[in-house]
Amino acid sequence: MPFCRAAAAAFLGLLLTASPMWSQDAPLTVVLKPGQTAADVQQVLDLAARTGRPLTVQVETATTTTGAAAHPATSASDTTSGTATATSADTMQMTPEMEAANMGMASWERFSDASSQVFTTAIAGLQALSTMVGMTTTHLDAEGIANGRIAMVALLSLLAGGAAALSVRLLFAQLLRHSHLRARHIAGKFRRFFKRLVGDLLSIAIFLGVARWVLLTMLADTTAAFQVCQAAIAFTLILLVYMAVGRFLFRPDESGETLFAISNPQWHFHMLTAYGVITALFGETMRLWNWLGLGRASLDGWFLIGGTLLTLLKLTWFWGGRAGIRAAFKGSSPGPVRRVIGNLLPDFYVVSAIFIWFFGSVIIGSPDSARWSFAAGSTQVILLLLPVFALGAHHVVDEFARHWETTHGAGLWSSVLASLRVVCSGAVWIGGLHLITALWWPLMTSGGDIATGWILWLERLSFAVVASWAVYTLVWKYAETIAPPQTVMLPGQEDEQADKKQTSRLTTALPVIRNLVLGAVLAVGSLIVLSSLGINVAPLLAGFGVLGLALSFGSQALVKDVVSGIFFIVDDAFRIGEYIDTGKLQGTVEQITVRSVRLRHHNGPIHTIPFGQISSVTNFSRDWGTIKFQLRFERDSDAEIIRRAAKKVGLGMLEDPEFGPQFLIPLKMQGIQDITETAMIVRFKFTCLPGNPGILKREAMTRLLAACKAAGVQLASNAVTVRSNGANSVDIEAAAAGTPPPLTSIAV
Template identity: 55%
Template sequence: MDMIFAFLRTTFAAIVVTIALGGSAMADDAPLKIIVHPGQSDADVEQILDFAARSGRPVAIEVGQATTVSPGTAIPIPAAVAGNTGTTPATFSQVTSTQAVSQAPASSPPAALAPAAAAPAPAPAPMTPTPEMMATDMGMAKWSQFSAAFMRGATTALSGVGSLPTAMVMADEKLTEEGSSHGRVLLLALSTIAAAATATLILRRLIAAAFTREVPQGGRMTGIIGQSLRRMIGDLASVAFFLVATRFVFDLLGPQGEATTRMVRSIVTAIIVASLYVSLARLLFKKNHGGRSLVPINRPEWHFRILVTYGLISAAIAEMARLAGAIGIDSLIIDGWFLTGNTLLTLLKLYWFIGGRNDIRDAFISDNPGIVRRVAGNLLPEFYVVTALALWLICVLFAGTPNSARWIFAAGTTQMALLALPILALGAHALVDDFTRHHERVRGAGLGSSLLASLRVLCAGAVWIGGLHLITAIWSPFMGGQAADATGWILWLERLSFAIVASWAVASFIWHYSEALAPSPAIMLPGHEDQNEKRQTSRLSTAMPVVRNLALGAVLAVGALVILSALGVNVAPLLAGFGVLGLALSFGSQALVKDIVSGIFFIAEDAFRIGEYISTGSQQGTVEQIAIRSVRLRHHNGPIHTVPFGQISSVSNYSRDWGTIKFQLKFERESDPELIRKTAKKVGIAMLDDPEFGADFLVPLKMQGIQDITETSIVVRFKFTSLPGNPSIIKREAIKRLISACKAAGLEFASNAVTVKSRGEMHDDAAAATMLQPLAPVASSA
């Protein structure tokens, strides 16, 4: 059901496109009717005729009747008219457009156009048609013209099919005159093809045995393309050898008649053309040693069979038409054969595009597509269906005309070009992308990989623009009187395409180069702070995201102006308007301007970089992103703070050059400070010798001194100086080692327990007895 709806939808679109395009083309081929009224001078008529001749359309001249004359009276025709056409007005009975020469004043008629005898009679005032009437007439005229052309094409196709027995009789007569027959022709063709095919197969086996080598198993695109191209070269060499072998074998069979020779060579040529299609299908859809085909499409065997069938039908129809023309069959019958074959090919293409629309869409979209590629991939199968139907309708409309063969050739070539363009564009894109990835793996991301990324866009764009030129060159001879308009439209489309491709390439280079310089936007997850190695970033990598956004904005703005200029829009008023708008925004958005300017100065002064831990007074955290007007901080507890640059009065950076870490430990009051100092020194020396932490120390761990003495403990401060990056890890490791070393040295850490001490046991016992004596009773008054 989905296939039926898709077919009906695309058929309707194709009919609309064909009526729009084919109607104008048919109008170009129709004669241009010029009505000469009495009162026109020879110079005016000659000027109009020269203008009409330059349009490239046939010219029909008719003399208007402005006077009442007798049936036998002849109206003289100006010399300019007689010199430019030799056809009487009655000859032009079917016209599609009318261009009337403006009538001169009746007060001064020239003698050449004046009637011999008759008084001028007043002509009735013509009725002025309304725009609605004119639109209705034009629509009816176009539909009538379309239906008439369609019926003519259908009649031509039916007549061609019905004339097949007649053509066979004519071919049999030619063979009979030479003493040959269809059986003999078929026997000669099969003998020639069999002998040449056997020789070609033997040669392929010998070459394969002589040059067999181990094919590397890899998934690189260059390897896949290399294997496919080697197979294509082998196939083309085999076809060339087969062609030479057929000529040699046919010459060995002895001289034959002219008609026999033509028929045998037509059969052989059809086989060779079909073999070329088979080679093309093997190049695109044959799986390589790695199990992948050049075109990464689902069901490659099914598409292989469709393309081979298309080649067989095309070769058979082309050679049959060429042979028919050689033996003298009427061209109208040949047009009917062409149209019938084109109908079969169109049905095959519809089956191909509708039945394989999911495969075509998935192959074009590929992995990780952008929005443009995704939309184009979803529309590509229906576009193919619409173009197939539109090209077939064009062939039907122009069947039976003098240039019908050229129309059919142009339609077939256009369809093949439309099929090849996405394959070539995606192939060029994939090939350059493979080189880019290989360059990044070997040498890392940088300027070279960024240039290759922009080259990838340029190659794909060059394929599309080249295809546009090819299609333009195919259809430009059929433009007729609208050639100038079509040329202008094509030039506009070329400028637009160049602007889009150039802007896209520059934007791609800026994006990839900034990505190569800027740090990866990796978010540190909770619990992974110690495992993630912090990387010191440069000023360029910090400023690159801002520069990238500004550069991309500039490229998009310039590209939009170039595109608007290609569309014919005057961009000077737009630039002036944008200037005034920018001035108004600068006054109305002073806070925004303040944020942007402050950010520029913060970045220029290198106040902080991505990955550094800073404090802005009110907020603190690790810098994760620097935008045009704000900085994003990740607090160590997880929250993200977005701070506008205009609100930052001062910045404290904890990740520059070096940092001194201080911490305190509490010991019992009786602990020996000298023993604590020596123990801390031993721990500091041991950490310097540790391969994991030694390189981060600038000043080793040591005891700074006694910070405070409380009722129950002494507070000792320790410190060390290290490189920025992992001070918390070093601090935790130092505290852990100090605890172990102090316990080993007999140093006790202070506790929160309260101890009561006295001078002797007697006093303690007396105090206890006093506390245990019962209270004396209290006397109460009555």
């Protein structure tokens, strides 16, 4: 991966440039010959000073050669003035390319010397191991305690402690299984695993107490046999602690679930157990080493071997389980920040493991190597635990938030709990950075403040980011709680959602207010972050003020849209979900921004209209609405029958549980609107709440037609009656008899 290649390149550069840390630095000699100018001399001395090595400057004259030792920071300027006057002949000059080549060769020599020193230290540690075994045997022989008795005491202590721990563990499991007590502040899956962890730690504490009591009753604490048996107990204790942590993180419970949804949890459990074995073995060996009073060089060598084995194990762990680590950290629905961190986390672990091993190898043999090694190892452990604790805190608070929202409903406290997830997980990261700073700061001298300065800077930056993110989450979640986002309905869903409620004024204005508040939070948070980086924000504020003034003069149309939108929102001219007409365009309001309003036409198209282009608004969805429609009946229909049928239908719809609550005035016949050649036009009307007038109208027409048909009233047809006056015998006889001629219907 590109990140790994870049990290490897940076690590190689660190190897070649970390000259002050090597214990064997050969001095660099620069010979200045007559004929060199002051500029050339200064350039050569600057290049040599950048190596950080002890510098010796020799000035060669026509008769004698003088040498003077100088330090990189002081001798360069002192020697330059004396050399500028000692020029008499043209000689061969050293070019910058030659100096760079010399520095490269010197860096390679330092790297070779350091590698040889590391190898020699490791060999010394292996050789001293046999010495430690021999000295331990000598002490045991001097005490007159047989090896068999020592093994029996150690085995008896382990068995007694193990039996007591197993009994306590089984008893604790039974109590948890039959107990009805619930941890009120720890819920769900985390609660189950936390109970199991408490049981494991309690059994380990019982193991330690019983095993040490048996050991103290059988051996004196000043003997070498006691130290050997104590090392065996401590080794088992450390291993059990690592296994308890591994069970808490990676072992499934009775339901088959693990605390973290990570692929191949057995792999990670075995890797953590192996880590505990190596740590316990080398830790107890070095403790016994100190008790025997062996040399510091051999102890450093043994520590180097243990650190190398741990580094190889960590590289195998992080690289072999990189896919599971990424998936576990990202989760099911990660955000962009969490996705980026999850993808880089395994590579970061690999690079940090290599760097810590290299750093521990460099300081081997120094007076404070033990403290430096402890700080390096503790830093690796903190880096391993930080993501676990951060994710655990996030999941626990998230479970509280979801439980509260399910029990009490969404509101202010559910929003506070949602923002508390960010605060808790961020506090874990900031606390880890603070621990790392506390570990390294006492070891740094005045020249090492730069090395820990970036950690302090990162701590301040993280605090600013976490605080801004928490406020952002609180505002966003609370805005969604008060005014949930409106979903766009597909065709046909309007009919299904007959109980659609009218939106409030706050629901309409809150998205705009939310965006403004979030913009302000982001702006203030960005200024805080920049201030934590050491950047002066006063010129930035002045520059943004001038930029805003220029935009206000140059973009007057934008200013007009924003100001008009503010007054439209203040006047409550329309709300989300209302059907409005702006004069040229009409539709349902779907979204309101600072500058424009988005309308959805009933045929589907979306209209985005800037507020500055809206001169007037007609709102069809405010307070109430009267729906009028008309039907065509036969000319000879009885209007009274139609009125009674309409009244009956109106009363029936009022009693309907689905449609009744939406009526303000029931359906009734308004009267005869018109009489044409073929029909009598009757108008009907009703008044209802806004939202679904079309559904009520369609239902009213359906019931009204059925009621009129049942009452014998028919709708008008398009048939035209024509009277024929033809001269035939039938017509004449009919006319004589005084009867009208037969009617002939002609369909038009």
